[in-house]
Amino acid sequence: MISIIKKPFRYQPAGNPAIFQIESNNPDIVYFEVKVAEALTEAILINQRYFIRPNYVTGVSFNLSNVLTNLVQLKLNNTINLAAAVEDATLSYKLIITEKVNSSGSLINGSVYSDVNLYTVWDGSFDRQLFSLFNPDDYIVNSNKLAKFLSIKPTISNQSDNSLEHLHFLNGDNLATKVRIRTFDKSGNQLNLVAEELPEGLMIKLNVSPRNLTEVLGIDFSSVGYYKIDLLNLDDEIISETKQYNYLVESCNLEPVNFLFTTSLGGVESFTFYNPKQSINTTKTTLKSNVLQLNGGVYSDNIAGVLNQTDKIISSVSKSTYTVFSNPLTDSETIYLKELISSQNVYVENSLNDNLIPVTIKNNNYSVALRKTSGGKLNRLEIQYEM
Structure with missing residues (x-):
C-alpha cells in the first residue's frame, strides 16, 4: 500500500518547493513510478521514476517545482476588457503512483495509488522569507x-x-x-x-x-x-x-513611458517613468571594394565627379537604448521596483497605438535607497532599456 506522508499546499506558486514524501509497506519495493496528470483530462504531463535509497528503504521524497515551473506561463493581455480570465498561468494536477517491486528477480507492478487530491500552481515564485509565511x-x-x-x-x-x-x-x-x-x-x-x-x-x-x-x-x-x-x-x-x-x-511638460512587468507573486505590475533619451548603437558589415572602376573604357577612381567607395556597407543593424527617469520615489516604490530590475518579462507601452513592446532592462545593480535610512534624501531611479 502506498501512503503520502508529506504534500505541498493545495494552492501555491509553481516556483516554490512542491515536496512530496511517499512510502510503501511492500518490503520488495524497488522504485515508484510517479505520473503527474492534468486534473480534468488526466493527460500525463510528467512521468518520473524515484528509486529507494539505503538510508530510506520504505519511501522517497521529491520536489516537483522545477518541472511545474515550465508548465505555467503568465502571458500579458492588453485588451481593454475590464476583466478577463488568464488561462496558461495556472495548472491543476494530481498524482498517479505505481509501485515497482522485485518478484523473484523480475520487476512487476505493485499497488497503484491515484491521488484524489488536486494541487494547483500558478506562475509565481515567492522569495524564501515570504514563502515561509505562506x-x-x-x-x-x-x-x-x-x-x-x-x-x-x-x-x-x-x-x-x-x-x-x-x-x-x-x-x-x-x-x-x-x-x-x-x-x-x-x-x-x-x-x-x-x-x-x-x-x-x-x-x-x-x-x-x-x-x-x-x-x-x-x-x-x-x-x-x-x-x-x-x-x-x-x-x-x-x-x-x-x-x-x-x-x-500628469504635468504636460513630461513625456510618460509606461512599464508593465511580471512579478514574483505571479501578477503584473506597472510603473511610469518619464522623458526618454534615445541612444543608437549600429553594427555594420563592410566589404572592401576596388576604387578603380571602368568609366568609358578607362579605369578611374572618380566617376561623374563622385569618388568610388573603398568600403561597401553590405548590412547595418541598429539597436536603440533608452534612458528614462522616475519622479522622486516613496520608500514603498523603491522597494517594489527592485522587481522591475529582476523581472524576466518587461514591456513598455507604445504611445502611438497602446501596444506593449517587450524590452530588456540593462540595469544589473539596484540600490534600495530608502528615505528613512538616508536622512530623508529624495531618490530618483534611472532605468536603461533596450528594444
Missing part, C-alpha cells in the same frame, strides 16, 4: 478571510490620467462574482459606484487604469480624488482586500 487563504479568494491581489504595490498607491494598471487575483471556486469600482472626490464624497460581473476562471486580470475605466465604463475622472477596487461575492459581501488609487493629473 498561507493559501492570503492569496486565493475564499470564505475565511479577505484575499490579496497578486500585487507588490502597497494598499494605497498613485495612478494618473496616462498610466496603466493591471490587477491579477486567484478566484478559488469562482467565489468572487463581481468587481466593484468606487470613485471619490478629494473630500471623500462618493461619486460613482459600479459593480461588474466577473468571468469564470482561476486567475483573473482586471484592467483598472483611470483611462480604461473611462473607456469601458464611462467614468468621468475630472472631479475624482481617489478610487477603490475590491471584489464581491454573490451576496455582495467584500471578499478581497481593497485597493485605493490616488488620482493624479
Whole structure:
C-alpha cells in the first residue's frame, strides 16, 4: 500500500518547493513510478521514476517545482476588457503512483495509488522569507478571510490620467462574482459606484487604469480624488482586500513611458517613468571594394565627379537604448521596483497605438535607497532599456 506522508499546499506558486514524501509497506519495493496528470483530462504531463535509497528503504521524497515551473506561463493581455480570465498561468494536477517491486528477480507492478487530491500552481515564485509565511487563504479568494491581489504595490498607491494598471487575483471556486469600482472626490464624497460581473476562471486580470475605466465604463475622472477596487461575492459581501488609487493629473511638460512587468507573486505590475533619451548603437558589415572602376573604357577612381567607395556597407543593424527617469520615489516604490530590475518579462507601452513592446532592462545593480535610512534624501531611479 502506498501512503503520502508529506504534500505541498493545495494552492501555491509553481516556483516554490512542491515536496512530496511517499512510502510503501511492500518490503520488495524497488522504485515508484510517479505520473503527474492534468486534473480534468488526466493527460500525463510528467512521468518520473524515484528509486529507494539505503538510508530510506520504505519511501522517497521529491520536489516537483522545477518541472511545474515550465508548465505555467503568465502571458500579458492588453485588451481593454475590464476583466478577463488568464488561462496558461495556472495548472491543476494530481498524482498517479505505481509501485515497482522485485518478484523473484523480475520487476512487476505493485499497488497503484491515484491521488484524489488536486494541487494547483500558478506562475509565481515567492522569495524564501515570504514563502515561509505562506498561507493559501492570503492569496486565493475564499470564505475565511479577505484575499490579496497578486500585487507588490502597497494598499494605497498613485495612478494618473496616462498610466496603466493591471490587477491579477486567484478566484478559488469562482467565489468572487463581481468587481466593484468606487470613485471619490478629494473630500471623500462618493461619486460613482459600479459593480461588474466577473468571468469564470482561476486567475483573473482586471484592467483598472483611470483611462480604461473611462473607456469601458464611462467614468468621468475630472472631479475624482481617489478610487477603490475590491471584489464581491454573490451576496455582495467584500471578499478581497481593497485597493485605493490616488488620482493624479500628469504635468504636460513630461513625456510618460509606461512599464508593465511580471512579478514574483505571479501578477503584473506597472510603473511610469518619464522623458526618454534615445541612444543608437549600429553594427555594420563592410566589404572592401576596388576604387578603380571602368568609366568609358578607362579605369578611374572618380566617376561623374563622385569618388568610388573603398568600403561597401553590405548590412547595418541598429539597436536603440533608452534612458528614462522616475519622479522622486516613496520608500514603498523603491522597494517594489527592485522587481522591475529582476523581472524576466518587461514591456513598455507604445504611445502611438497602446501596444506593449517587450524590452530588456540593462540595469544589473539596484540600490534600495530608502528615505528613512538616508536622512530623508529624495531618490530618483534611472532605468536603461533596450528594444
